[in-house]
Amino acid sequence: MIQFEQVTFTYPGAAEPALREVDLDLGEGELVLVTGRTGVGKSTLLGAVNGLVPRFTGGQLRGRVAVAGQDTAHFPPQEFAHLVGVVGQDPLAGFVTDTVEDELAYGMEQLGLSSEVMRKRVEETLDLLGIAELRRRALSTLSGGQQQRVALGSVLTAHPKVLVLDEPTSALDPTAAEDVLAAIIRLVHDLGTTVLVAEHRVERVVQYADRLLHLPGDGTVRDGAPAALLTDSDVAPPVVRLGRLAGWRPLPLSVRDARRRAGELRERLAGHAPPASAPGGGAVALAARRLTVTYGATVAVSHVDLALHSGEVLALMGRNGSGKSSLLWALQGSGPRRSGTVDVSGTDPGKVPARRARALVGLVPQTASDLLYLETVDAECAQSDTESTAPEGTCRALLDSLAPGIPGGRHPRDLSEGQKLALVLAVQLSSAPGVVLLDEPTRGLDYHAKARFTEVVRELAARGSAVVVATHDVEFVAGAADRVAVMAEGEIVADGPTARVVVSSPAFAPQIAKVLAPQEWLTVEQIAGVLAQEKGVPA
Structure with a gap:
């Protein structure tokens, strides 16, 4: 569905390329998670999928990027609107109408869909994302998380074959994030949508990902199974870091996997008390x-x-x-x-x-x-x-x-x-x-x-x-x-x-609390301190 062939991209005036000789072949119906530290090129990689990079950023792109066989060099980004839905980091910057319902319909209007089809898809999307009560609200009055769900809905109504999502859960509360991810997973499993998602809160997404693309910062892209790449990745969620600390193999990617392995660790921690906070001590x-x-x-x-x-x-x-x-x-x-x-x-x-x-x-x-x-x-x-x-x-x-x-x-x-x-x-x-x-x-x-x-x-x-x-x-x-x-x-x-x-x-509850409940441990650092004391090593 998405092919990168020897893609190298350099921003204007940059000394080094942001992407270097990238080869990828992402199939239909795959959920692909993109990770890496801030500034390593994740947004650049996403922007190249529909040609926003380099058409709107400038710079030089060598190699070939294609979606469903269509080369991004031969068509402007608007020609990919029916194929690729894009939701950026700042939803408000992408809105073009005033109300939620109008925003959901706008993309379909540009594609020339009939009013009957638009009405049906708007209703389906409102229900899918749990925002039906917002339908007549002004976009400017929504919270950041509500705006993010509307932005996602505005691209879903076009029924794209590819979804490109940049930090889709960053402004969502945990429950809303789970709802949005459930909707995305349903699109992947039931409709065969290919989803490429960059997310700093890796703990929310990694357990659902089919593949992981990790950008280490030198322009290259590491491609593989999530558990394999996270073994030594510099970006890893708490449950993976706990698995590394405890020596678990394969590494757990979800709280459920970690809890199944954590019995011995809970026993070791039973004789220790987590550090207690003392709020309200000051004036x-x-x-x-x-x-x-x-x-x-x-x-x-x-x-x-x-x-x-x-x-x-x-x-x-x-x-x-x-x-x-x-x-x-x-x-x-x-x-x-x-x-x-x-x-x-x-x-x-x-x-x-x-x-x-x-x-x-x-x-x-x-x-x-x-x-x-x-x-x-x-x-x-x-x-x-x-x-x-x-x-x-x-x-x-x-x-x-x-x-x-x-x-x-x-x-x-x-x-x-x-x-x-x-x-x-x-x-x-x-x-x-x-x-x-x-x-x-x-x-x-x-x-x-x-x-x-x-x-x-x-x-x-x-x-x-x-x-x-x-x-x-x-x-x-x-x-x-x-x-x-x-x-x-x-x-x-x-x-x-x-x-x-x-x-x-x-x-x-954070991941560590869920894994070790009912004990009140909150972070990997707390666990590392206890294990270091047992070994007589300064924490």
Whole structure:
């Protein structure tokens, strides 16, 4: 179905090719997972499937790419619309209409399908993705996860033979991600659709993949069975890393496989206690009382009471549309608030000028680049120092501590997702706020970048900041959070130490907790520390 023959691609001005002599033959009805660290060429590989690379990126492509026998060099990308459906990392950037139903129908209109066929397919897709209740909603009012499902639906209605998905579950809560993956698997098994998916949250997809394509970073592509390639891959989910640590062969790819092998390991760990978090030890840095946020008749946040403590990392979790982002914006003072109060050091950030509010509470939104508007990294840093009345070089020093080596003359829009996040975080932290709010900060981060970001979050807490992270990333929460609060329908329905809240939750438990339950282990690092102590080796 998809053939790459000796494909080499080099971006304009690049010293080395992003893809080097790639040979692939992907058959009909295969689910193929693409892995690799940020910036190694995964999106480039996906873009080459329908000719977006090089037609819209520039650069030189040598070799041949074909889909269903059609050479991408001979046809523009729009000629592949009936064959290849593409969903990118930023769903909002791909929308062309105003409402969910119109967006689902738009692609079919361009293909000239009859109104009867369009109506039938829209209904099928709404049901398939569980978004029927959103059909008349404006796209701009949807949460990030809801937008992602609509973006997927907008390409599914055309019934393409190939689906190319770039981070399709990055903005989805665990349950929604499972629903979307179930829909994708149904297309693969029942309709023979070929699916090529790049995903940093490998733990969500790898157990369903027929093949794995791993990009090690030198332009080449390793192709093989998932269990074989993950034996030494630099990108591996927790359950695979646990299998490596325990010496299990073959490596488990799912929680179910790992649990079958974990009996002896659970016995070894029975005499040890996981490290306990101690939330709430610091002074109250922010106190919210009876906070309510509404959008017209829709209640997004309902009478929420929340206390944030200095030196504590709080993970705010909940399904898409539960009110997490609305709560963060209300706490920062920029968002709408129908009623309630927020107290930060005796001041309500919603009742002071924006500069003063930013010094009290810093907020990094879901799309970090929304806060970047100047031409260079250095200009962004200089403007941040000026607005924060911080000494010259403060923002740049913070940036170098988060992501060293970013050229000052580079345009912020040309940075990787991880680098953009680091820059926005440095801009916000220049004001030295006592409270830091982060909305889905791990989107687009690979496991290595996520580990570094976990260190950054822990460092912020160690300096005395109260940190709130709204996230669907249960593995990040397991390693970074002291406390978890779960939202549902605008209310906080659970609040407590991380292990106590997530281990008992089928949706929000990390892989290690599921494998070793009822023991309250959360991360591979915790297990490695215990096993190292048994061997007398420093952890």
